Amino acid sequence: xxxxxxxxxxxxxxxxxxxxCVKYVWPPITAAMSARQKKIADGLSAxxxxxxxxxxxxxxxxxxxxxxxxxxxxxxxxxxxxxxQIVEAxxxxxxxxxxxxxxxxRAEIQQERVQARDALRAEVAAxxxxxxxxxxxxxxxxxxxxxxxxxxxxxx
Amino acid sequence: xxxETPVEYIKHHLQNLTYGKLPEGYERADGAVLDESTWxxxxxxxxxxxxxxxxxxxxxxxxxxxxxxxxxxxxRFVATRATSGNPGRLQNxxxxxxxxxxxxxxxxxxxxxxxxxPLALTMFVWIFLMNSLKLIPVDYIPSIAHAMGxxxxxxxxxxxxxxxxxxxxxxxxxxxxxxxxxKGAGGFLHELSFTPFNHWSLVPxxxxxxxxxxxxKPISLALRLFGNMYAGEVVFILIAILPLWxxxxxxxxxxxFHILVVTLQAFIxxxxxxxxxxxxxxxxxxxx
Numbered sequence: 001x002x003x004x005x006x007x008x009x010x011x012x013x014x015x016x017x018x019x020x021c022v023k024y025v026w027p028p029i030t031a032a033m034s035a036r037q038k039k040i041a042d043g044l045s046a047x048x049x050x051x052x053x054x055x056x057x058x059x060x061x062x063x064x065x066x067x068x069x070x071x072x073x074x075x076x077x078x079x080x081x082x083x084x085q086i087v088e089a090x091x092x093x094x095x096x097x098x099x100x101x102x103x104x105x106r107a108e109i110q111q112e113r114v115q116a117r118d119a120l121r122a123e124v125a126a127x128x129x130x131x132x133x134x135x136x137x138x139x140x141x142x143x144x145x146x147x148x149x150x151x152x153x154x155x156x
Numbered sequence: 157x158x159x160e161t162p163v164e165y166i167k168h169h170l171q172n173l174t175y176g177k178l179p180e181g182y183e184r185a186d187g188a189v190l191d192e193s194t195w196x197x198x199x200x201x202x203x204x205x206x207x208x209x210x211x212x213x214x215x216x217x218x219x220x221x222x223x224x225x226x227x228x229x230x231x232r233f234v235a236t237r238a239t240s241g242n243p244g245r246l247q248n249x250x251x252x253x254x255x256x257x258x259x260x261x262x263x264x265x266x267x268x269x270x271x272x273x274p275l276a277l278t279m280f281v282w283i284f285l286m287n288s289l290k291l292i293p294v295d296y297i298p299s300i301a302h303a304m305g306x307x308x309x310x311x312x313x314x315x316x317x318x319x320x321x322x323x324x325x326x327x328x329x330x331x332x333x334x335x336x337x338x339k340g341a342g343g344f345l346h347e348l349s350f351t352p353f354n355h356w357s358l359v360p361x362x363x364x365x366x367x368x369x370x371x372x373k374p375i376s377l378a379l380r381l382f383g384n385m386y387a388g389e390v391v392f393i394l395i396a397i398l399p400l401w402x403x404x405x406x407x408x409x410x411x412x413f414h415i416l417v418v419t420l421q422a423f424i425x426x427x428x429x430x431x432x433x434x435x436x437x438x439x440x441x442x443x444x
Contacts, residue, residue, distance in 0.1 A: 002205050003318060004176065006213040010220060010313075010322020017224045018271075018278045018326075025228060026274035028235040033251055035240030 121153045128152060162397045167201065169294060169393045171308040172316055173301070174204035176211025199307055213316055215301075220313035223285040231281070253281065257426070264430040267338070267437030275330070275433075276426050279323065284422035286313045287385060291411055291418070294389070294396050314385040314421075320378040327429045328374035334436040343439060373432050377425060384421050388414055 129149065160168065178184070180193045185200045197214075198204035204211065234250045243251060257277045265272050290312045301309035313319035335344045348366040349359045388410075395406045 002174075002207070002211065003321070004174075004207065004209045004211040004213070006172075006211075006216050006316065006318035007322050007325065009212060009217045010319050011326050013217070013221050013224060014278075014282075014323050014326045017228060017282060018275050020228050021231070021278040022271060022274040025231045025235050026277065029231070029238050029250060029254055032238035032240045032243075032247075033254065036243075039240060 125149050125153045165397060166390070166393050168308065169298065170310065170315075170390070171201050171204065172213035172310050173215040173306055173308045174198040174207060174211050175214050176204070176207030178203065178207060182206065197307070204308075213310075213318055215309050215311060216313045216316040216319045219289060219311050220282075220286055220319055223289070223313070224282050227278070227281045227285055253277070256280075260423070260427050261430055264427055265434040265437075267434060269334070269433075269437065272430060272433055276430050279327075279429060280422050280426040283314065283323070283381065283425055284419060286319070287418035287422055289313075290315070290385065290389060290392065291414060293407075294392050312385060312389060314381055315389045317378065317382045320382040320385075321374070323425075324374035324378035324381075324429075327377060327432065331370070331373065331432055331436045334433060338437050339439050377428055377432075381421050381425050384417060388417060 129145075175195065175197050177193055177195050178190055180190060182190045184190065185203060198207060198211070230246075231250055234247050238247060254277065257280055258273060260280070261273045261276050292311065297311045298309040310316065335347075339347060348370075349363050351362060351366060353362055391410060392407065395403055395410060398406065
């Protein structure tokens, strides 16, 4: 247990070890460690950000979905309304058309009735004249009796 | 070695392998008288102590340097392939040690100095490795050395006061250096003169007290480590004297206990050195 030069030798060894450690051991390992720390911190914050982004995207998607639904509903509504309108319009058209046709038919019927009546009248007049001729056995002057005949015809 | 008495056995185990200078006219253990002063290995404890200061403990130096090289080699190996990605087992282990030491420095050191953390790492791991040598059974390495013709061999450098004082003196020099650097010569002297009692009439008392405190720091560092390791070593040697069949019942618990002591002493030495250096960095600014 003598104190001797070992003391100084040990101090020198210590100094050299510390120097080596400061220069060649400490910096690379701490650099690697802090780089990893930074990497991990970055990764965590990126994950956080991604989470937030996902949340936002979900919200946006649901909003879009809602909007699309609303749009579709509006379109369907509109189409329904339009269809109803078209149906109404065609109904109205059909009705007017039908009325027009009926009107026309009625007019034709009227006309034909008038024609038929006129024809009948003429025929009746001629028959009456012929009848009278037979009765009188003379010819009736159509001209002389036309006034009477017309009056007769008008009475029929 | 079986023929030795227990006292001789213990003394033998506590003697370092000493290489030193014997003076001219010295009568050696075998009766030969030296013609001139000679550098040689001591053959007896008396020869070793007669060498005085001009001697080396070859075993202490050799093993402490070996442990230092082991430490730096391992850590340098890791440092060269340190990756910031997924670390391997070895790197993970080294990083655990780093974080442990960084914790010590963060808790104990208040200043800013890039030297302190690597210094603490060196002290912690180096002292830990040197202390750990104690867990090797006491006779293994000395027996091998004996077979190689070396009379004495003590492998644990921290059971040699030279080993522990060598480190604590290094710490002491750093304390002095940083005290001067941070506080300036005036500030340092002022701190020594005016604490703990801030009055001019008590300057001599303060000076005496503070210088004593300053000197005691490295001594307490070195002696605490040395004392613990030495006492543990003596107990290991005592256990080794016991009959073979009972040895393991004592040496195993003692060795397990020493796993704790080895780590704890390295931790205490490092922590206290860091705290002392922190105090050296504190500029109280009491200059008025």
